[in-house]
Amino acid sequence: xxxxxxxxxxxxxxxxxxxxxxxxxxxxxxxxxxxxxxxxxxxxxxxxxxxxxxxxxxxxxxxxxxxxxxxxxxxxxxxxxxxxxxxxxxxxxxxxxxxxxxxxxxxxxxxxxxxxxxxxxxxxxxxxxx
Amino acid sequence: xxxxxxxxxxxxxxxxxxxxxxxxxxxxxxxxxxxxxxxxxxxxxxxxxxxxxxxxxxxxxxxxxxxxxxxxxxxxxxxxxxxxxxxxxxxxxxxxxxxxxxxxxxxxxxxxxxxxxxxxxxxxxxxxxxxxxxxxxxxxxxxxxxxxxxxxxxxxxxxxxxxxxxxxxxxxxxxxxxxxxxxxxxxxxxxxxxxxxxxxxxxxxxxxxxxxxxxxxxxxxxxxxxxxxxxxxxxxxxxxxxxxxxxxxxxxxxxxxxxxxxxxxxxxxxxxxxxxxx
Numbered sequence: 001x002x003x004x005x006x007x008x009x010x011x012x013x014x015x016x017x018x019x020x021x022x023x024x025x026x027x028x029x030x031x032x033x034x035x036x037x038x039x040x041x042x043x044x045x046x047x048x049x050x051x052x053x054x055x056x057x058x059x060x061x062x063x064x065x066x067x068x069x070x071x072x073x074x075x076x077x078x079x080x081x082x083x084x085x086x087x088x089x090x091x092x093x094x095x096x097x098x099x100x101x102x103x104x105x106x107x108x109x110x111x112x113x114x115x116x117x118x119x120x121x122x123x124x125x126x127x128x129x130x
Numbered sequence: 131x132x133x134x135x136x137x138x139x140x141x142x143x144x145x146x147x148x149x150x151x152x153x154x155x156x157x158x159x160x161x162x163x164x165x166x167x168x169x170x171x172x173x174x175x176x177x178x179x180x181x182x183x184x185x186x187x188x189x190x191x192x193x194x195x196x197x198x199x200x201x202x203x204x205x206x207x208x209x210x211x212x213x214x215x216x217x218x219x220x221x222x223x224x225x226x227x228x229x230x231x232x233x234x235x236x237x238x239x240x241x242x243x244x245x246x247x248x249x250x251x252x253x254x255x256x257x258x259x260x261x262x263x264x265x266x267x268x269x270x271x272x273x274x275x276x277x278x279x280x281x282x283x284x285x286x287x288x289x290x291x292x293x294x295x296x297x298x299x300x301x302x303x304x305x306x307x308x309x310x311x312x313x314x315x316x317x318x319x320x321x322x323x324x325x326x327x328x329x330x331x332x333x334x335x336x337x338x339x340x341x342x343x344x345x346x347x348x349x350x351x352x353x354x355x356x357x358x359x360x361x362x363x364x365x366x367x368x369x370x371x372x373x374x375x376x377x378x379x380x381x382x383x384x385x386x387x388x389x390x391x392x393x394x395x396x397x398x399x400x401x402x403x404x405x406x407x408x
Contacts, residue, residue, distance in 0.1 A: 013204070014202075018193075018198045021190045021191075021193055021194050021197070024190060025366070029187070033363060035359070036137075036359040036363070039355075043133050044137075045132050045133070045134060048131050048132065050172040050176050050357055051171055051172070053175045054351070077355075079358070083183055083358055083362070086186055087186060087348065088341075089190050090190060090340070091341050108269075112212060113208060115212055116208065116212055119212070120342050122219065123218075123222070123346050
């Protein structure tokens with residue numbers, strides 16, 4: 001009986017995770033497409049220049065500045081926001097897996113999920129990227 | 131070239147990459163960086179940033195179906211993600227200090243390796259197989275549905291697979307790829323997991339692994355929104371079409387052609403890297 005119960009919760013975690021991934025991908029590609037159309041309508045006839053790498057690392061280091069910028073309908077910032085949603089999608093998946101394992105009382109795997117989140121959190125520290 | 135034309139060409143190229151990648155199971159990311167650097171003459175740092183973002187999109191998109199079918203081994207994926215994310219962060223930091231021509235050369239060799247891996251004949255060992263204590267402690271042994279019913283399998287050599295995954299993570303962070311070929315190698319050959327489980331679990335892990343290095347890339351300005359926009363949308367559309375065509379076409383012929391393209395691009399990457407053009 002216990003085994004049956006744990007199987008049931010496992011599959012409900014699975015469908016929750018599938019749902020999160022689908023929402024994340026659809027939402028981010030929608031935002032990117034929307035920003036892209038604005039960007040192309042404004043800058044479509046400028047010259048494409050990706051041959052040389054420009055260090056613009058400072059521009060988007062602070063996510064809190066990006067949201068107001070995107071709300072003022074700058075195509076680039078909206079696309080950038082969409083990309084952040086995309087990057088956040090698998091991270092949200094790990095977070096929800098942790099919650100799922102917690103409901104299942106599988107504390108070993110709650111710990112493993114939190115460890116993975118901690119590693120990603122570590123990579124977000126600004127000084128890591130130099 | 132104007133941004134509009136450039137974006138449209140990139141959209142078409144990425145759609146083709148996503149389509150072929152999903153048809154052959156190699157993933158579109160593997161040819162995106164060569165496509166961007168060799169054909170579109172994009173700086174390799176932008177190219178790997180872009181390709182990394184695209185790999186998050188395709189892996190998340192494809193994972194939806196597999197996770198629901200219950201083929202993906204989520205515990206195994208979560209456990210190995212400790213190794214891949216650590217490796218990915220290390221690889222992304224390494225990428226900042228590695229000269230670009232060296233990145234191109236390493237990339238070329240990984241392309242050759244991926245191509246060989248996809249051509250190799252697959253022999254499935256007998257299941258459930260050897261029981262390891264670590265796998266039992268970590269609850270990694272599992273089962274998956276097939277046409278012939280549910281098959282139970284055991285996971286062997288957990289430590290060896292874990293180390294290999296760390297290495298796959300480093301390459302993923304360094305080159306901006308999902309490094310699916312290495313992940314499958316670790317699970318297939320070292321941990322002796324059924325092929326279907328190893329490919330879907332590897333795909334499941336690619337998203338988190340890539341996100342870990344994407345965070346570092348993002349802060350370094352490797353991920354350009356204007357460039358990523360057509361690539362992400364194109365790859366997603368291509369992969370979507372590819373996954374719906376798969377049932378109808380034989381695929382063997384396409385796989386061969388795709389492998390030739392990959393080998394050609396690998397040689398170009400290595401050649402240009404050696405000459406210092408990239």
